[in-house]
Amino acid sequence: MTVGPKLRYFFSQPHQPFFALGLLNAVLFMILFFLAFKGALGVDARLLHSYSMIFLVFTNFFYGFTCTTFPRFSAQPPIEGRRWMRVWALQLLGTLSLLAALALPMAFYAAVIFTLVGVALTLRVFLEIYAAAPEPRQDQYWIVVAFGMAGLSALLFLLAQIPCESCRRGVFFDYAVGVGVWLYLLFLPMVVGLRMVPFFSRVTGCEKSRGLLPLLFVGLLAHVILSNFWLRGLFAADLALALGLGREIWRMELPFPNPDPLLWGLHLGLFWLPLGFFAGATVEFFEAWFGYASLYLPLHLLALGFLTTILVAFGTRVTLGHGGAQLGMDRFGAALLYLTQLVLLSRLALSLAAGYGSVSPWFDISATLWILLWVGWAVKYGKILVAGATR
Structure with a gap:
């Protein structure tokens, strides 16, 4: 054919x-x-x-x-x-x-x-x-370890669905999500981002601390374990991650704010790492000591603030660079980065509303903004992704 x-x-x-x-x-x-x-x-x-x-x-x-x-x-x-x-x-x-x-x-x-x-x-x-x-x-x-965690998470999802009267299927599901999110979904882009963002920003002479990645993995593993056993310990673990990541990113001396929207997005995504863990630790403090229900807010702060922001910026750069287009994000692309932050704020509002027993209208708003974000990206850059800039 x-x-x-x-x-x-x-x-x-x-x-x-x-x-x-x-x-x-x-x-x-x-x-x-x-x-x-x-x-x-x-x-x-x-x-x-x-x-x-x-x-x-x-x-x-x-x-x-x-x-x-x-x-x-x-x-x-x-x-x-x-x-x-x-x-x-x-x-x-x-x-x-x-x-x-x-x-x-x-x-x-x-x-x-x-x-x-x-x-x-x-x-x-x-x-x-x-x-x-x-x-x-x-x-x-x-990176290999992170993909190994992806396989473990998928296996736990499978075990969580197998009918078994004596099995604690809910535990399998909780760990499937925990391993999949913290040890794979967030850890893998941390590994790539902490290497590539300084490279794209032309920051030289500032190598990662030698023990940073193993310490990050241990900290995230502690998060997964403590989230099911000891909320007060979870607060301490995430606070330590926030401080450690904040110190590491401060050492990079990234040129922020940056007039280049692509670099601005990459930097903002990286800054959300310590900010997200610190905000998550704050939320976990109120959960542990005052019984506040956050509706997975720490997870979404990082999944939207760090992961989605850096993904929009990285994805745009890769698509433009490999598609033969001029490497640079225009106002529309910058608007998508701002829209990503609006998705995050709407998800924050959803958690705050859930604390008072209601998710309306913020669930509808956050879901709609998420859809608009990816539809907007596809409309602007989809043609380059599929056919290249000159085809």
Whole structure:
């Protein structure tokens, strides 16, 4: 079968099909979560939201980045197209399986199995590259560890759904989300961001502290464990992470505020790391001592403030740079970064409203703004992503 030039271009670089699937899923699964939360779909809204966001939205973006950058970090040739395309096909099958699970719950098992196989194939490729890479290999090691945590999280999601009268399935689910969010979804972009943001900003002579990444991993692991046992200890762990990350980013002396919207977005996303952990520690203080219910606010402060902000900026830079367009974000792109902060503020308002026993209208507003963010990005940069700037 002959493949047309447009399709051939679309599959010529790993970030293009992965980003496109991530964009589609970011909109699609937020709409479905909205309907499930409102009771219009007879499915578990928490399961749908957590699994889809971790493995079918952000993971697609992660594959797009790491399949390009991991070989470069390691001074190795690019990954063969046939190898990353298998992972993309598995992600597509995982998406279709989760959609099928809306009507046929057993299809959820297939979605998880496709995810696990994709993670396993990715780890196999990355371990081969890691073994061939010259020293130093610290960043590559922790990227591999983060993907290992993705596999563990997917396995825990699977165990949480297996019928078992004597099993504490809720514990499996809590740890599936905890490992998936803190040790994968947030840790992986920390590893990449703490390396790439100073590089893009042309900051020299300020290497990461040697023990930073293992300490971050231990701190995040403590967060996962303590969140289920000791809220007061959780407050202390997150406060320590906030102070440690704040000190590290302060040492970078990033040129902020920056007139370049791309760099401004990357810097802002990185600054949200200590800010998010500090705000999360503050929320956890009130949860532990006064019983305040925050509706997962610390998680969303980092997932929106750090992860989504830096993803919009990184994704735009990669799309423009690899698509042959002029490297620079215009006013519309800058507006998307501001919109990301509005999504965060609306989610903050949702948690505050939940403390008083209501989520209206902030749930509707935050979900709508999230959808507008990714639709807006697709409208502005989707053509470059799919066909390139000059095609």
